[in-house]
Amino acid sequence: MIKRILILGAGNAQIDAIRFCKQHGFTVYGCSYTDADRGIPLLDGFRRIDIRDVENVSAYASAIGADAVYSVGSDLAMPTAAAVSERLSLPRFISSETARICQNKEKFRRFLGPDFEGNLPYKKARSLDDALFFDAFPGIMKPVDSQGQRGVCTVRSREEIEAQFARSRSFSASGTVILEQLVDGPEVSVNVYRQDGRTVFLLISARGVFGEYPGGIIKEHLLPHGLSKAGEQRVRDLAERVCAKLKINDGPAYLQIKLDRVREQPYLIEVTPRLDGCHLWRLIRHCCGVDLLETSFLHLLDGACSSFQPRPAFDAYRLRFLCEQPGRVFDRARYDVSGAEYLEWYYETGDTVRPLNGFMEKCGYVIEPVHPGENE
Structure with missing residues (x-):
């Protein structure tokens, strides 16, 4: 029986997965918030759905009779892939809770805890006033829930936090940034x-x-x-x-x-x-x-x-x-x-x-x- 695979996203990172599935004779569907992704012409079926939308991704997976919902190269996709797989009793590697923790940089730091060797000091900030309490300079400021270095910047002073805060925060769906101590080394x-x-x-x-x-x-x-x-x-x-x-x-x-x-x-x-x-x-x-x-x-x-x-x-x-x-x-x-x-x-x-x-x-x-x- 031919497997039906739903890939979340159809950009450059997911093209590897789409090609692999096609080469192995699977029927491959995809969804993305945009209909301009480079991998869309490779798919057997496509629907324009934001990959963070668990309800509509679940409905699409059910409609096509998906045997698996998966993605590569996308932090945003993993909580949805896991949650939809849980709902539809499809195979998965991880729980949706693990996926959500990994996808959010502040949740991840908090989950590890201050006593976890290898974790870094950090400050979560929803407002500039909150961010200005950070004092472990030099530091890195980044959106808690974005990917691909979007909105990431180095800050060496409170003045640099003030100059960069609005831009960094603009890349966060939840309007939140995290500031972490910068490690100097390879x-x-x-x-x-x-x-x-x-x-x-x-x-x-x-x-x-x-x-x-x-x-x-x-x-x-x-x-x-x-x-x-x-x-x-x-x-x-x-x-x-x-x-x-x-x-x-x-x-x-x-x-x-x-x-x-x-x-x-x-x-x-x-x-x-x-x-x-x-x-x-x-x-x-x-x-x-x-x-x-x-x-x-x-x-x-x-x-x-x-x-x-x-x-x-x-x-x-x-x-x-x-x-x-x-x-x-x-x-x-x-x-x-x-x-x-x-x-x-x-x-x-x-x-x-x-x-x-x-x-x-x-x-x-x-x-x-x-x-x-x-x-x-």
């Missing part, structure tokens, strides 16, 4: 896969960001990660403890972690119970031979547990985003992709780059080898 991504409460796969990659822009806007992901053995073990321990605390017992999880430059002590920036939105599954498959996207769907749909056998060693590689400022006319000829072993464009030449984070937008990506000394 940042890593952690891709985890869990089965029956056990971590069966964990890979750490280094994150390269645009230093000239606020909020840690991603530029590239690098393998291997470059941490010391002690730093790697601390990151692994933190990832294990976070997944256990959140009851992410099955399926993928993605964590962003920063390490103190002096002691290499890790601190959690965020965690989400899904595959990341940066196509890291493809970099991991390219380097390690492990396909987290395939594993996720087969595990979700059939309960099939995979036997992970990553390659014991791999060459240095990176996933590099091809970025441009919003509002500019895109031209593929501006980019050097000569060393790419995998290439994907989000835009055609002549398209106007749409604003998402407002500073530097992803317009495509390459997977390419890193030559010795290149990133030193």
